[in-house]
Amino acid sequence: MIWTVLPVCLFLISSVVMSFSLKADQVIPANTADPKTERLFSEMGIIEVPHITPPVDFSLLDINGQQFTLSDFKGKIVFLNFWTTWCPECRIEMPSMEKLHRRLNGRDFAMIAVNLQEPALKVKNFLKEYQLTFTVLLDATGKIGRQFGIRAIPATYILDKNGGIIGKAFGSRHWDRKKSIALFEHLINRVVQNTKTNKHEQKKSISSNSVKSDTGIGNSADDPAYTA
Numbered sequence: 001m002i003w004t005v006l007p008v009c010l011f012l013i014s015s016v017v018m019s020f021s022l023k024a025d026q027v028i029p030a031n032t033a034d035p036k037t038e039r040l041f042s043e044m045g046i047i048e049v050p051h052i053t054p055p056v057d058f059s060l061l062d063i064n065g066q067q068f069t070l071s072d073f074k075g076k077i078v079f080l081n082f083w084t085t086w087c088p089e090c091r092i093e094m095p096s097m098e099k100l101h102r103r104l105n106g107r108d109f110a111m112i113a114v115n116l117q118e119p120a121l122k123v124k125n126f127l128k129e130y131q132l133t134f135t136v137l138l139d140a141t142g143k144i145g146r147q148f149g150i151r152a153i154p155a156t157y158i159l160d161k162n163g164g165i166i167g168k169a170f171g172s173r174h175w176d177r178k179k180s181i182a183l184f185e186h187l188i189n190r191v192v193q194n195t196k197t198n199k200h201e202q203k204k205s206i207s208s209n210s211v212k213s214d215t216g217i218g219n220s221a222d223d224p225a226y227t228a
Contacts, residue, residue, distance in 0.1 A: 034190065040183040041167055051164035054157075056147045060114065060137035063124045068112070068137055071163060077187045078159035079111040079175075082139075082150050084118055085126045089172040090154045094130055099176035100184065101134040108161065108188050111135060116153065117142045160187065 041048045059069040070078075081097065083090040094113075101111045111134040115123050120138055127136060139145055148157070158167035166187075174180065 036186060037190070040179065040186060043179045044169070044173060044183055046158065046167045046169045048167055049165055051160065051162070051166055054159070054163070054165055055149070056144065058144045058147075060139060060144065062135060062137055063120050063127065068135060073110045073112070074163045075161050076108045076110045077161060077184060079109070080157040080159060081111070081113045082116060082145055082148065082155045083113055083153055084116050085122060087153050093154060093172035093175060094132060096174050096176040098130070098132050098134065100180060103176070103181060104184060104188070109184060112137060114139050114144060116145045116150070158187070
């Protein structure tokens with residue numbers, strides 16, 4: 001009887017030890033599937049994609065004239081959002097984005113909000129009104145938005161530390177909720193597999209952005225301020 005129970009006990013003890021060691025750093029081997037990421041994406045209504053290279057490594061100015069390049073943020077989890085001041089859903093989610101930004105400030109995390117085709121002064125006044133402190137860049141011509149296939153706003157992409165797109169969300173989210181914080185803390189601490197996606201799959205996944213947001217608000221086909 002003892003010899004029957006002993007292997008089971010040893011297995012349970014080793015499982016507990018492993019769970020504590022993983023919880024400490026949330027490090028996942030690069031060649032291992034990550035069901036936790038899949039679950040957290042699903043809970044947030046985020047579409048998971050297989051590490052797609054962004055369609056363009058863009059450089060844009062912020063409201064103060066400072067230039068930022070997307071690839072400069074490699075080594076961090078990037079929250080890349082496309083928005084406008086006139087979009088109701090964008091206004092709804094911006095405060096929660098700010099809370100997430102402040103919560104993860106100083107970690108391997110960067111929040112970048114790309115404004116589509118609006119004057120710098122208008123954007124600057126909006127940031128002041130909503131007390132937003134994360135990085136906001138100006139896509140004055142809408143070129144970057146078109147290259148990303150944006151057809152509805154808000155639209156959010158999540159990039160891993162290697163600079164690959166791993167998730168996308170259409171419509172607003174409560175980014176300051178526990179599920180969202182758990183997702184980004186997990187992504188920050190996990191090991192990322194450096195993979196390449198063929199051009200056909202990349203184009204197919206990026207082009208699938210041509211859908212409306214969750215509420216239908218912000219469809220560029222109906223909004224003269226943004227034309228694709």
